[in-house]
Amino acid sequence: KNQVEQSPQSLIILEGKNCTLQCNYTVSPFSNLRWYKQDTGRGPVSLTIMTFSENTKSNGRYTATLDADTKQSSLHITASQLSDSASYICVVSAHNAGNMLTFGGGTRLMVKP
Amino acid sequence: DSGVTQTPKHLITATGQRVTLRCSPRSGDLSVYWYQQSLDQGLQFLIQYYNGEERAKGNILERFSAQQFPDLHSELNLSSLELGDSALYFCASSVTPGRHTDTQYFGPGTRLTVL
Numbered sequence: 001k002n003q004v005e006q007s008p009q010s011l012i013i014l015e016g017k018n019c020t021l022q023c024n025y026t027v028s029p030f031s032n033l034r035w036y037k038q039d040t041g042r043g044p045v046s047l048t049i050m051t052f053s054e055n056t057k058s059n060g061r062y063t064a065t066l067d068a069d070t071k072q073s074s075l076h077i078t079a080s081q082l083s084d085s086a087s088y089i090c091v092v093s094a095h096n097a098g099n100m101l102t103f104g105g106g107t108r109l110m111v112k113p
Numbered sequence: 114d115s116g117v118t119q120t121p122k123h124l125i126t127a128t129g130q131r132v133t134l135r136c137s138p139r140s141g142d143l144s145v146y147w148y149q150q151s152l153d154q155g156l157q158f159l160i161q162y163y164n165g166e167e168r169a170k171g172n173i174l175e176r177f178s179a180q181q182f183p184d185l186h187s188e189l190n191l192s193s194l195e196l197g198d199s200a201l202y203f204c205a206s207s208v209t210p211g212r213h214t215d216t217q218y219f220g221p222g223t224r225l226t227v228l
Contacts, residue, residue: 030179043115044156088197089156103156111227 002027002106004092009055012110016056021107023073024089029091035064038087038106047088049076080111116140117220119204125226131192134223138185138206144168145187146207146217147179151200162187163209191225200228 004025015020025033032051036044048057048064050073057064061078077084090104126132138145147159149172158171162181166172173179176194181187191198201224205217 041201041222041224043117043221044220045115045204046216049216101158103158105155 002094002102004090004102006090006104006107008090008107009105010108012109012112013080015080015082015113017024018076019080019109021075021077021088021090021109023075023104025073025092025102025104027092027094027102028069029095030068031074031095033064034091034093034101035073036091038089039083040086042087060072062098065110071103077109080109082111082113083107083113085097085109115218115220117204117206117218117227119202119223121223122221123224123226124228125140126194127228128194128196131190132192132225134189134191134193134202136187136189136202136204136220138187138204139218141188141196142206142208142218143185144207144209144215145181145185146205147187147189148203148219149200149203150222151197151202153173156203159189193198194227196227203221 007022009013034049036049038044050066063076087106087108089106090103115225118137120135146161150156159173161169165181171211176192179189191215203222207215207217
């Protein structure tokens with residue numbers, strides 16, 4: 001069964017600090033891995049998409065890494081801002097008809113001043 | 114703003130009733146996806162349409178159905194509603210279903226409350 005597990009479930013950090021969120025998956029056959037940011041009550045917004053051959057991808061202060069051998073990904077946030085407070089969801093896609101995604105439970109990040 | 118629109122924003126109804134949620138994809142996107150997000154289960158994929166045809170099915174209940182119209186907007190119909198159907202329902206769109214790196218753009222969601 002395809003599964004995506006994220007840790008930690010929640011995290012509180014001080015503004016300006018860095019943090020790293022983890023994602024482990026068992027989706028097969030692997031196609032790509034995405035990180036989404038979701039503000040409370042709003043739709044997810046794509047941060048990065050990585051395929052099998054990509055190890056790192058950056059989007060501003062967000063850097064995602066992928067280790068396809070160990071089936072792990074991380075999302076590193078640098079110099080956090082109050083607006084980074086949100087849920088971060090790891091989503092993995094398998095090679096099949098359409099573009100079906102398996103969602104992780106998310107990490108709820110709170111950045112405090 | 115993702116370019117995906119959903120109506121209504123909020124919906125409050127009673128158990129046993131039927132409701133219709135509407136989604137308009139981004140201009141040029143042919144594929145529409147429906148997701149349910151409840152507090153205890155996170156995001157769950159329901160169903161996908163591509164250019165009017167059903168493309169993939171996820172954890173969609175038999176009481177739920179969807180369709181995509183010639184103008185590419187989509188409707189999700191929920192019937193015989195139960196308390197447990199209370200959730201945020203998101204629509205997303207992408208250009209094609211076949212390119213696996215296509216970004217899915219999510220709408221703002223419809224919050225359904227079943228009393």
